[in-house]
Amino acid sequence: MTISTPSLTDKVFEQYEQSVMGTYGRFPIALERGRGARVWDLEGREYLDFVAGIATCALGHSHPALTKAVTEQMDKLVHVSNLYYIPNQGALAQWITERSVADQVFFCNSGAEANEGAIKLARKYGHRVLGIQKPKILTAHNSFHGRTLATVTATGQPKYQKDFKPLVQGFIYAHYNDFRSVECAVQSNPDTVAILMEPLQGEGGVTPGEPAFFQQLRDFCTEKKILLMLDEVQVGMGRTGRLWGYENLGIEPDIFTLAKALGGGVPIGALCARKEFALFEPGDHASTFGGNPLATAAGLAVCRTLEQENLMENAHARGMQLRGHLEALHNQYPAHIEQVRGWGLIQGLVLKSVSSIDVVKCAMAKGLLLVPAGPHVVRFVPPLVVTAEEVDQAMGILSECLADILLG
Numbered sequence: 001m002t003i004s005t006p007s008l009t010d011k012v013f014e015q016y017e018q019s020v021m022g023t024y025g026r027f028p029i030a031l032e033r034g035r036g037a038r039v040w041d042l043e044g045r046e047y048l049d050f051v052a053g054i055a056t057c058a059l060g061h062s063h064p065a066l067t068k069a070v071t072e073q074m075d076k077l078v079h080v081s082n083l084y085y086i087p088n089q090g091a092l093a094q095w096i097t098e099r100s101v102a103d104q105v106f107f108c109n110s111g112a113e114a115n116e117g118a119i120k121l122a123r124k125y126g127h128r129v130l131g132i133q134k135p136k137i138l139t140a141h142n143s144f145h146g147r148t149l150a151t152v153t154a155t156g157q158p159k160y161q162k163d164f165k166p167l168v169q170g171f172i173y174a175h176y177n178d179f180r181s182v183e184c185a186v187q188s189n190p191d192t193v194a195i196l197m198e199p200l201q202g203e204g205g206v207t208p209g210e211p212a213f214f215q216q217l218r219d220f221c222t223e224k225k226i227l228l229m230l231d232e233v234q235v236g237m238g239r240t241g242r243l244w245g246y247e248n249l250g251i252e253p254d255i256f257t258l259a260k261a262l263g264g265g266v267p268i269g270a271l272c273a274r275k276e277f278a279l280f281e282p283g284d285h286a287s288t289f290g291g292n293p294l295a296t297a298a299g300l301a302v303c304r305t306l307e308q309e310n311l312m313e314n315a316h317a318r319g320m321q322l323r324g325h326l327e328a329l330h331n332q333y334p335a336h337i338e339q340v341r342g343w344g345l346i347q348g349l350v351l352k353s354v355s356s357i358d359v360v361k362c363a364m365a366k367g368l369l370l371v372p373a374g375p376h377v378v379r380f381v382p383p384l385v386v387t388a389e390e391v392d393q394a395m396g397i398l399s400e401c402l403a404d405i406l407l408g
């Protein structure tokens with residue numbers, strides 16, 4: 001009789017089963033280490049990682065510059081309070097402001113927290129500048145802005161809100177890429193003080209914003225003294241081949257938010273504003289860990305490496321290559337693929353007859369990690385360091401999966 005011992009992976013599954021809250025539908029692998037665009041699970045199986053922590057690990061895994069910056073900082077000073085000046089924080093804020101429309105930055109720990117900051121800032125603008133007592137913020141249907149109560153209210157998707165009512169007051173919704181819908185909503189809600197939108201809707205299905213729509217929004221906001229706030233959490237920091245998502249739209253926001261790629265996997269978020277809208281005063285807003293020496297060392301390493309290694313150029317070139325492969329699959333399977341859409345290294349394959357999760361599961365079994373963006377869109381968000389060979393290899397696996405699923 002043989003007694004089978006549980007694998008390392010089985011032990012992890014058991015710990016999760018017993019002790020971790022079931023907030024995620026998880027795929028059945030436990031990842032242990034990574035390098036560049038590759039990761040390995042506890043059983044030693046290798047995967048090409050076209051998820052990158054959902055558009056977070058911009059430098060890939062174990063990038064020497066990030067490892068060095070974080071380990072050296074660990075050895076010097078991990079955390080102090082924002083009661084004191086933190087040199088890395090000043091330098092990171094300056095890096096962002098020198099390259100964007102923003103003049104001032106507030107650091108926090110996540111995308112939701114950055115958006116919470118933007119929501120508070122917009123409300124203060126409404127109270128203090130416009131004299132509006134019950135300010136409203138307009139967001140888009142199908143958007144995603146986070147999971148805290150205010151940001152889940154901002155998120156225009158009822159599936160994320162249904163069990164958490166009552167939601168936060170003061171949010172209204174309009175259709176993305178539909179200016180008439182925005183105009184109507186604001187006409188019915190004259191207390192609107194800000195519009196918050198993603199330059200490209202990531203979670204909502206990899207839907208790029210249309211430049212003409214955003215130009216109308218920009219003009220409308222300027223005319224009505226409404227703040228234009230862009231959520232750059234998923235597309236900012238070079239992913240689209242340009243540093244900021246809004247550069248793809250030809251307009252500039254008043255406020256924008258960052259997180260995900262800013263720390264390359266080390267938690268950090270940022271609220272970035274033009275000077276005239278950076279209205280927070282001492283006591284208005286805070287975050288214990290926000291911009292601490294460790295997180296901002298990581299942020300600086302990511303920012304400097306983006307430029308030193310020309311990663312935005314790589315995102316553009318690899319994005320074109322990826323897009324070419326996806327378009328070829330679209331041509332091959334017109335009855336099953338509706339569209340390919342995205343910018344740079346955030347691309348979506350929109351399926352007609354197949355569910356995205358089936359493609360993601362098949363790819364995982366063949367050594368490629370992908371993530372759905374809704375029931376019919378497969379999302380491709382590899383690290384910005386991904387190589388041409390890795391893109392070809394990943395697309396070879398995807399092509400095999402589509403053949404398996406579609407042709408049986």
Ligand SMILES: Cc1ncc(COP(=O)(O)O)c(C=O)c1O
Binds near residue numbers: 113145232234
């Ligand atoms: C556009 C956008 N905003 C906000 C968030 C929330 O970020 P976090 O999970 O860091 O709170 C996400 C996360 O996917 C996002 O894609």
